[in-house]
Amino acid sequence: MSDNEQGADSSANISSVPAYRYNAKMAQGIEEKWQKTWDEKGTFWAANVKGDLTDGKGRHADGRTPYFAMDMFPYPSGKGLHVGHPLGYLATDVVSRYHRMKGENVLHAMGYDAFGLPAEQYAVQTGQHPRVTTEANIANMRRQLHRMGLSFDNRRTFATIDPGYMRWTQWIFSRIYDAWYDSDFVRPDGGKGSARHIDTLIDQFRSGKRAIPGFEDSGKSWDQLTEAEQADVLNDFRLAYISKSPVNWCPGLGTVLANEEVTAEGKSERGNFPVFQRELRQWSMRITAYGHRLIEDLDIIDWPQKVKLMQRNWIGESHGASVHFKVETPDGGQDMEIYTTRPDTLFGTTFAVVSPEHDLLQHVPAAWPENTPESWKGGYATPAEGIKAYRLAAESKTAQDRVDEAGEKTGLFTGLYATNPITGDKLPLFTADYVLMDYGTGAIMAVPGGDQRDYDFAKKFDLLVIYTVKPLPDSGDDLANYEGKAPFVSHDGIVINSSTEHTQAKGDALNLNGLRVNDAIDKVNQWLEAAGVGKGTVSYRLRDWLFSRQRYWGEPFPIVYGEDGVPHLLPDSMLPINLPDVPDYSPKTFDPMDAESNPEAPLSRNEDWVKVTLDLGDGPKTYYRDTNTMPNWAGSCWYYMRYLDPNDTEHMVDSDEYEYWMGPNHNKESGKTGGVDLYVGGVEHAVLHLLYSRFWHKILFDLGYVDTPEPFYKLFNQGMIQAYAYTDDRGQYVPAAEVEGGPADKSGEPTFTWHGQPAFREFGKMGKSLKNIITPDDMYARYGADTFRLYEMSMGPLDESRPWNDRNVVGGMRFLQRLWRNVVDENTGEVTVSDVEPDAKTLKLLNNTIAAVTEEMEHMRPNTSIAKLIVLNNHLTGLKAVPRAAVEPLILMLSPIAPHICEELWSKLGHAESLAHEPWPKADERYVGEESVTAVVQIKGKVRAKLEVSPSIEPNELKDMALKAVADRLGGKEPRKVIVKAPKIVSIVPAE
RNA sequence: GCUCCCGUGGCGGAAUUGGUAGACGCAGCUGACUUAAAAUCAGCCGCCUUUGGCUUGUGGGUUCGAGUCCCACCGGGAGUACCA
Numbered sequence A: 001m002s003d004n005e006q007g008a009d010s011s012a013n014i015s016s017v018p019a020y021r022y023n024a025k026m027a028q029g030i031e032e033k034w035q036k037t038w039d040e041k042g043t044f045w046a047a048n049v050k051g052d053l054t055d056g057k058g059r060h061a062d063g064r065t066p067y068f069a070m071d072m073f074p075y076p077s078g079k080g081l082h083v084g085h086p087l088g089y090l091a092t093d094v095v096s097r098y099h100r101m102k103g104e105n106v107l108h109a110m111g112y113d114a115f116g117l118p119a120e121q122y123a124v125q126t127g128q129h130p131r132v133t134t135e136a137n138i139a140n141m142r143r144q145l146h147r148m149g150l151s152f153d154n155r156r157t158f159a160t161i162d163p164g165y166m167r168w169t170q171w172i173f174s175r176i177y178d179a180w181y182d183s184d185f186v187r188p189d190g191g192k193g194s195a196r197h198i199d200t201l202i203d204q205f206r207s208g209k210r211a212i213p214g215f216e217d218s219g220k221s222w223d224q225l226t227e228a229e230q231a232d233v234l235n236d237f238r239l240a241y242i243s244k245s246p247v248n249w250c251p252g253l254g255t256v257l258a259n260e261e262v263t264a265e266g267k268s269e270r271g272n273f274p275v276f277q278r279e280l281r282q283w284s285m286r287i288t289a290y291g292h293r294l295i296e297d298l299d300i301i302d303w304p305q306k307v308k309l310m311q312r313n314w315i316g317e318s319h320g321a322s323v324h325f326k327v328e329t330p331d332g333g334q335d336m337e338i339y340t341t342r343p344d345t346l347f348g349t350t351f352a353v354v355s356p357e358h359d360l361l362q363h364v365p366a367a368w369p370e371n372t373p374e375s376w377k378g379g380y381a382t383p384a385e386g387i388k389a390y391r392l393a394a395e396s397k398t399a400q401d402r403v404d405e406a407g408e409k410t411g412l413f414t415g416l417y418a419t420n421p422i423t424g425d426k427l428p429l430f431t432a433d434y435v436l437m438d439y440g441t442g443a444i445m446a447v448p449g450g451d452q453r454d455y456d457f458a459k460k461f462d463l464l465v466i467y468t469v470k471p472l473p474d475s476g477d478d479l480a481n482y483e484g485k486a487p488f489v490s491h492d493g494i495v496i497n498s499s500t501e502h503t504q505a506k507g508d509a510l511n512l513n514g515l516r517v518n519d520a521i522d523k524v525n526q527w528l529e530a531a532g533v534g535k536g537t538v539s540y541r542l543r544d545w546l547f548s549r550q551r552y553w554g555e556p557f558p559i560v561y562g563e564d565g566v567p568h569l570l571p572d573s574m575l576p577i578n579l580p581d582v583p584d585y586s587p588k589t590f591d592p593m594d595a596e597s598n599p600e601a602p603l604s605r606n607e608d609w610v611k612v613t614l615d616l617g618d619g620p621k622t623y624y625r626d627t628n629t630m631p632n633w634a635g636s637c638w639y640y641m642r643y644l645d646p647n648d649t650e651h652m653v654d655s656d657e658y659e660y661w662m663g664p665n666h667n668k669e670s671g672k673t674g675g676v677d678l679y680v681g682g683v684e685h686a687v688l689h690l691l692y693s694r695f696w697h698k699i700l701f702d703l704g705y706v707d708t709p710e711p712f713y714k715l716f717n718q719g720m721i722q723a724y725a726y727t728d729d730r731g732q733y734v735p736a737a738e739v740e741g742g743p744a745d746k747s748g749e750p751t752f753t754w755h756g757q758p759a760f761r762e763f764g765k766m767g768k769s770l771k772n773i774i775t776p777d778d779m780y781a782r783y784g785a786d787t788f789r790l791y792e793m794s795m796g797p798l799d800e801s802r803p804w805n806d807r808n809v810v811g812g813m814r815f816l817q818r819l820w821r822n823v824v825d826e827n828t829g830e831v832t833v834s835d836v837e838p839d840a841k842t843l844k845l846l847n848n849t850i851a852a853v854t855e856e857m858e859h860m861r862p863n864t865s866i867a868k869l870i871v872l873n874n875h876l877t878g879l880k881a882v883p884r885a886a887v888e889p890l891i892l893m894l895s896p897i898a899p900h901i902c903e904e905l906w907s908k909l910g911h912a913e914s915l916a917h918e919p920w921p922k923a924d925e926r927y928v929g930e931e932s933v934t935a936v937v938q939i940k941g942k943v944r945a946k947l948e949v950s951p952s953i954e955p956n957e958l959k960d961m962a963l964k965a966v967a968d969r970l971g972g973k974e975p976r977k978v979i980v981k982a983p984k985i986v987s988i989v990p991a992e
Numbered sequence B: 001g002c003u004c005c006c007g008u009g010g011c012g013g014a015a016u017u018g019g020u021a022g023a024c025g026c027a028g029c030u031g032a033c034u035u036a037a038a039a040u041c042a043g044c045c046g047c048c049u050u051u052g053g054c055u056u057g058u059g060g061g062u063u064c065g066a067g068u069c070c071c072a073c074c075g076g077g078a079g080u081a082c083c084a
Helices: A005-008 A024-041 A086-099 A119-124 A130-146 A163-176 A196-206 A225-233 A288-301 A305-315 A343-348 A360-365 A383-396 A400-406 A452-461 A517-531 A639-644 A655-662 A689-701 A774-780 A786-794 A804-824 A840-856 A861-877 A886-895 A901-908 A955-965
Strands: A066-071 A103-108 A180-186 A192-197 A240-243 A247-252 A256-257 A274-278 A281-285 A318-328 A335-339 A351-354 A412-419 A425-429 A443-446 A470-471 A493-495 A534-539 A558-560 A567-569 A611-616 A620-624 A678-681 A715-717 A723-726 A739-744 A750-754 A757-764 A932-939 A942-947 A977-981 A985-989
Touching: A024 A774, A024 A786, A024 A901, A066 A086, A066 A639, A066 A655, A066 A886, A086 A103, A086 A678, A086 A786, A086 A840, A119 A130, A163 A180, A163 A240, A163 A639, A163 A689, A180 A196, A180 A558, A192 A196, A192 A288, A192 A493, A192 A689, A196 A225, A196 A343, A288 A305, A305 A689, A305 A715, A318 A343, A318 A517, A335 A351, A335 A360, A335 A443, A343 A517, A383 A412, A383 A425, A443 A452, A493 A739, A517 A534, A611 A942, A639 A655, A678 A786, A723 A942, A774 A786, A786 A804, A786 A861, A786 A901, A804 A861, A804 A901, A840 A861, A840 A886, A886 A901, A932 A955, A942 A955, A955 A977, A955 A985
Parallel strands: A066 A103, A066 A678, A351 A425, A678 A715, A932 A985
Antiparallel strands: A180 A192, A240 A281, A247 A256, A247 A274, A318 A335, A318 A412, A318 A534, A351 A443, A412 A425, A470 A493, A558 A567, A558 A620, A611 A620, A723 A757, A739 A750, A750 A757, A932 A942, A977 A985
């Protein structure tokens, strides 16, 4: 290849710009040339241990350490990328290139999450089939990413919509459907509880080892049940099951949604439409079975604390007790089970509350008991009448209403009384909407002396308040500070007023007085269990994962229903189940407030597809396909494994490849946990994708398909790139590119103008409507991909958000130009480096830079790496001749960040092979460190003198020098104290 | 309300276990080169009342020494919300 091809700039001949200056145009030529070379030579092809990826071009895996660096794969939206999107991709690319140079076998690839709402909505907008628009969007995104020089193994790319991929998504669903959670089973790793094949459950039913729920007293054996009865029993155990409880119905989107997709305000995360609770038959996944393990295993992975905390909070494990209260009802009494985290406060319970949906409310008396205070009746003539009205009012409240009114308690007496099992006290039973049906048991014991909500309620209805915990004696706090004003809610306290001595309780005596709260909880739990009225339990906030959507653009379920409505799993040989053509693939949406509307799946519009004749082992019969589709999270739950073995038609992933790339011993950095070595993506997936993915992985682990319990060992959240946007004086956004900066005003604030009018700056996201979008394509045209990469990597720490500032990009460009000039004569294009030995100072700087940059790269700090490389380059610029022995390591160290220009310079320096697999420079220990250091002499912490000393100076020698240097300040007096930290600091405390 | 994170020059940001605050870049200023400009190169560049003093959101504390540790407050961001 000739230097002239990309070096000569035709415009340079007219102006005075040197012919071989590194500028945008030259960068473009260099970059496209190297991208082509990498593609042709398969430079970034990672070698597999077996299978058809072990072909000639990739280097063979042979014992090299594997390193798997992965990005959260993107939705190919129609808008294309802006400069904020690829920050994480650039980070993983820099890391991948660095590890490749460390001699590791690096797996780095990119796929596309192409099902789901964004792709479908874009298709609906443009009136084209989703497959057409999705594939066009993928092509455009692939082009933008390719132009960035990302070092992907392009043989391993795929999209979730590919039939060869979707087949395995459906296959995994089938495995989950055919599994149940055996909480008594001891796993090979020693833990208790495991997913197992549904046949093991059937065996337990058959053998009588486990009673068949619902048929305990029927005397029927498993084989005497009808097919429909069996299916119904199994449904309650399967990990993928048809839910019978209320689900989130979003009429505005025309689909049901998972809890994770509903905001705190009760709106859909996408579109912000109201969401209603409706009883609809929908697919659900039993993620609650894994609640504890999903929390527990956070300890063995290297994730940001923030994300771990968000997952812990979302799962919301709380330890408490369930306690049975007897309730006197007209029909002879009912049992009420309550859940509490503070069983130690049972003696402070003065009333009880059930949620308005609670079953107990069907057993209320016909009339109010005598002496019922008027305020408890809510103005209603009978309990039943009041409860009906109260329930209706509670149901009509949106989640937002509940949030707004939090603190303002409402409620109604039920006419019933519950008996406290410890004290024997008769407690009035209320219903109130501050008790939620879907948490705990939907019923609580109210302790106004120890809980703010119960206290508020007690004040409103004039109920008794008893304190059963007082502040610790040495806390400086006193119960008198609370009485009549507030509950004492802290766990740090001493139990009081809690003994059966003066009560009518049955069973053994119990005295909690004087105990610390946690000890009292243990003691009371033992008592409850012994008395048979309760026990310690664990409760979760996490709900099962609603898994079906009424959408066209998703994976169909591998399920058909017989004429009798019994579901049947289709055999693996029938996979994939492809999407049919339908007359109209757009979702059926409704008035966003129409809670009574019913979902209508687009797939149901193709009757020929829905109704099929199949032979499922007992002769041809008519079946009806499930017309729901899976949520887009399905495809992204397991894609990381497919990169390992993308073309396998026999397995989801080959077990030897899994072992090599992700197994428990694949890489020292991931310890024994295994998993993806580095996973980079936005924090917005903390409780969505990352929770679902862990859940699926654990099922596959339990069932033996993978041998590591966690999918992602190290997680890193990149920050967001923010941007300035500008408005005119009417508040309309104006194009940011056309705004000019003005002088600072009187208060020091900068001013801005747009075509002469005043403009106002605001700060936030990059977006089309804000008219401040800058695309990678803009950057390629103005500076080239290397400068773009350099700028994004130098902006600051990768995990922090920061503003894009167009003006600063030029700094990176200048650095690359200076590096170029250090190697190439701008006018002639000749290589100018010298083969002379570097001088002592250059050697020092070079080796210190290598040591420092290596350290920075290990910790994913490209910003400080770049700063140090600039220092080295600036030093070389000042030399008469640039030594090859100094500039070559510099080029190698810069190459992960600005790979194209470095490849070009490397080849100009006479190297025939790409530098992608060149060994990372190693610092020569003889030249690391400094000749002399500046020691600082401080008096009372203030710098009073500086001394140039040897790094190995003896502390006593340094002390003498320091005392001499500041002798005049000490006035001849002996200092009170001298602290010597050789060779950097001498700190002197003078005499008074 | 609760929990977590973050506050450093005009701007983006540096600063091992507490040890010279402001690396590197942008912007700005001076000079060289140039008819001139750009580019490039060499310098300067926290603030003030400049032999010195002050300075990492504010006020305290611990320490010989605090951007870093502790307490309180102010400001910004994120998560979460009647979860018993």
